[in-house]
Amino acid sequence: MRCLSPFFLVVFLFFVAGWARADGVVRIVDEDSGVDPAEHPALIAQAEREYAKLKRLFGADVGVVTIRLRPKGVARHLPPADIVIPAKQVRRAVVITAHEITHLLTQGWANGLLKEGLAVYAQDRVGEQSGWPNYGRLNHAVALEAITKSTPLVRGPYDANGVLSTRNPGKTALRRASYAVAGSWVTWLIDVKFGGDVGRFMEKLYRSGNYQNALGEPFKPLRRQWRQYLERFKE
Numbered sequence: 001m002r003c004l005s006p007f008f009l010v011v012f013l014f015f016v017a018g019w020a021r022a023d024g025v026v027r028i029v030d031e032d033s034g035v036d037p038a039e040h041p042a043l044i045a046q047a048e049r050e051y052a053k054l055k056r057l058f059g060a061d062v063g064v065v066t067i068r069l070r071p072k073g074v075a076r077h078l079p080p081a082d083i084v085i086p087a088k089q090v091r092r093a094v095v096i097t098a099h100e101i102t103h104l105l106t107q108g109w110a111n112g113l114l115k116e117g118l119a120v121y122a123q124d125r126v127g128e129q130s131g132w133p134n135y136g137r138l139n140h141a142v143a144l145e146a147i148t149k150s151t152p153l154v155r156g157p158y159d160a161n162g163v164l165s166t167r168n169p170g171k172t173a174l175r176r177a178s179y180a181v182a183g184s185w186v187t188w189l190i191d192v193k194f195g196g197d198v199g200r201f202m203e204k205l206y207r208s209g210n211y212q213n214a215l216g217e218p219f220k221p222l223r224r225q226w227r228q229y230l231e232r233f234k235e
Helices: 006-018 037-058 087-092 097-105 112-126 139-147 157-164 172-193 198-206 211-215 219-233
Strands: 026-030 065-070 076-078 082-086
Touching (some): 037 065, 037 097, 037 112, 037 198, 065 087, 076 097, 082 097, 097 112, 112 157, 112 172, 139 172, 139 219, 157 172, 157 219, 172 198, 198 211, 211 219
Parallel strands (some): 026 065, 065 082
16 A cells, blocks of 8 residues: 655645534634644534534524634634634633524524624523623623623613624624623513514514514613613622
8 A cells, every 4th residue: 555645644634634524514624723623523513512403493504514713813604604713712611603603594684783692692592612792691690780880881782783783893891791782682582572482583573673563662662671671680
């Protein structure tokens, strides 16, 4: 049996390391992230379990999902079926693969508030690691803390939507407060106003953003109800 030349051996090893589990529903492309390749299988397995749950939750499927591990940056989604995970999330065990896969499965949102709120909700519900924006704390508690600071960066869902609907959402503290409020808002809507029915939330509100048509109530009274609801989550 002839041995592979050094050149073809390098190409072969790059192919194996860079396109892990090509026959599965999740694969990894490591873009010089510095993450130990030995950690790839566990990350793939986690994402596959989350993806399976999310497909059932949303009734959607985008085929094989590719996780792009990068040395820097933030987590984000790249439609139709790629997500970016920075190495720092892997090192700190705060990988939000469920959040980013949710974006792939739920394209067509009405605004940034509902888009990011749903992804935070899904990460809390099926994500196997606790990460942005609440890092293991109750999201309602984090949102309440954000809006009741002496000088709050966001005061509620309206402000959060303004931040999350722009391409340049600002500094980390502002973005984190906005994500927390959005996650709390959507969680409250699904659990309280839609009785836990994610499908009905998606059908009636997520893609339209029309609260009056979806719930028979305009946005402002709903904001007051949400704010009152948060009082039970004081820490």
